[in-house]
Amino acid sequence: MDIEIINGYGNWSNRMAERLTQxxxxxxxxxxxxxxxxxxxxxxxxxxxxxxxxxxxxxxxWKDWFNLHSSGMPFTEPLLEFDSTxxxxxxxxxxxxxxxxxxxxxxxxxxxxxxxxxxxRRMQSQSHHYLIVNPNSQNQYKVMQFTxxxxxxxxx
Numbered sequence: 244m245d246i247e248i249i250n251g252y253g254n255w256s257n258r259m260a261e262r263l264t265q266x267x268x269x270x271x272x273x274x275x276x277x278x279x280x281x282x283x284x285x286x287x288x289x290x291x292x293x294x295x296x297x298x299x300x301x302x303x304x305w306k307d308w309f310n311l312h313s314s315g316m317p318f319t320e321p322l323l324e325f326d327s328t329x330x331x332x333x334x335x336x337x338x339x340x341x342x343x344x345x346x347x348x349x350x351x352x353x354x355x356x357x358x359x360x361x362x363x364r365r366m367q368s369q370s371h372h373y374l375i376v377n378p379n380s381q382n383q384y385k386v387m388q389f390t391x392x393x394x395x396x397x398x399x
Contacts, residue, residue, distance in 0.1 A: 267368035276338035297321030
């Protein structure tokens with residue numbers, strides 16, 4: 244593989260790693276249908292019992308979010324867990340639970356109205372998205388062109 248976009252901490256050996264994001268946050272989102280069934284204006288302790296969706300593979304998750312906002316509070320584990328944020332978002336969009344996701348991954352669904360932010364409290368992410376380039380790629384020119392283009396889309 245020539246290029247990979249991955250979430251992590253920047254510790255990839257034998258690869259060029261370009262950090263794409265400088266600031267990432269976790270946000271709680273859900274569908275409008277979910278919101279119509281659950282009162283999310285309640286306290287963090289109350290919503291801790293509501294159906295949740297998780298995404299496998301992140302070192303941060305619901306436990307961290309609840310600990311940040313109400314230290315040591317018990318909460319129910321996610322009802323559903325998926326191995327990709329895209330699948331988790333699909334389940335959330337179907338009203339199957341609220342989802343803790345990185346804002347960069349749900350911003351299009353939020354703009355489209357497929358998902359809405361359901362709780363004002365956010366959590367800073369310790370990990371970021373990186374562009375990983377294989378230095379042994381046979382397509383170096385194309386890889387560098389794409390890399391330059393992609394990095395320019397993240398500039399403010």
